Amino acid sequence: MSDQFADRLLQWYDRHGRHDLPWHLDRNAYRVWVSEIMLQQTQVTTVILYFRAFMERFPTVRDLAEAPVDDVLGHWSGLGYYARARNLQKAAIHVMEDHDGDFPREQDQLEALPGIGRSTAAAIIAQAWDRRATILDGNVKRVLARYHAISGWPGQTATLNALWRRAEEHTPATRARDYTQAIMDLGALVCTRSRPDCEHCPVSDGCTAYANGEVHLYPGRKPKKKKPEKTTWMLILEDHHGRILLERRPPSGIWGGLWSLPELDPAFGPDELQEACERQFGLDCSEPDLIGGFRHTFSHYHLHIQPARLQVADASKVGDDADQRWLHRETALDLGLPAPIRTLLSTPEQAALL
C-alpha cells in the first residue's frame, strides 16, 4: 500500500535526503552489502572512511573471499563488533562457492548468509535492486514508534512485532530504494533521538506522538542494568629485539579472532606476574614493571586493562605460529587489533612507555 506517509516522505527526500554517501556511488549488491554490515550499530560518519579503505583493498566479493582473514580483520580494526568482519568473509566465500559470485536475489536466501538478518537482507534488496522490501533499523524504529505512538522498548518482542507490522504497511510498491533511504534519512536528520525537528517534518500531520506532545516518550527506553566490572592483565612481553608477543584470541567472545596482548588470569596479583609469566609462557622474565593501567568501557561491562611490561630473556621458547607471534609494533598494526590495543601500540605517548 502506498499511503500518504510514503508519498510525503519521498517528496521530502527528493529535496532534503542524503543522495551521495560513498555506497551510493557505483552501486552494486556487493558495495551495498558491505556498507549495510558496516552500518550495523555504527554511525555513518564512522563508517565512511572504513568503507573507502575496505573497497580499495577488496573491490569485489571475490577479492574478499580470497583474502587472508587477518587482512579483513585489519581493515575492521577499530570498528567493533568483529563477528561482522568474520561473517562478512564467510558469506563472501559462500557467494563465490554456492552462487557463482552473484548475490542471491531472494530475501530468505540472503538471510541464510552469515551476518545478514531480516533488516539487512531487505536493505540489500531495496538498495541494490530497487525491489520492494521492508527494513527496520534504529531510525525506522524511532520514526514509527513516534508516528504510531508505539510504547515499550523495541528490544521486547511485542514492541518489535508492532514496529515490523507498521513498517511493512508503510512500504510502498514503487521507489523501494528511495523510500528505504528516505525513512532512514528522516530518522537521522529530522526525527532524531534528542531535539527532533518536528516543525520541518514532512509527516508530522499524521504523527500521534506529535499530536499528543509526547514525542520525547518514544521509543520506550531500555531498562537499565548495572554493568559488571571485570579486570584483566595484558602482558607486554618484550624480547631483546624490541619485539612484542601477540596472541590470537579465540574465535568467539570479546575481540574474537583478533590479535592482542597475552591475557593473564586476573586472579594473579601484581606481585605474582613474573611467576605467572613463567608458568603460562615458559618464559624467563625479568621483574615485572608496571606501567600503570588504563580503563576501557565496553557496552556490557567495564574492563580494566592493566598493562604490565616484562623483559624476556629468551624468546625462542615461544615460537611464531598461527596463534602466537613476536612482532615489532609497526608490523603488529597491520593486523586486526582491538582499538585499545591499537592505541596502546600506536600513539606516541603510549608507545614511549613500551
Add this chain to the structure above:
DNA sequence: AAGACGTGGTT
C-alpha cells in the same frame, strides 16, 4: 527471551 558483542559521539 535475553544477553553478548565494540567503539566513539552525545547528553
Add this chain to the structure above:
DNA sequence: TAACCAAGTCT
C-alpha cells in the same frame, strides 16, 4: 561523568 545509543545479528 556515566549513561545512553547508533543503518542488528547471533546464540
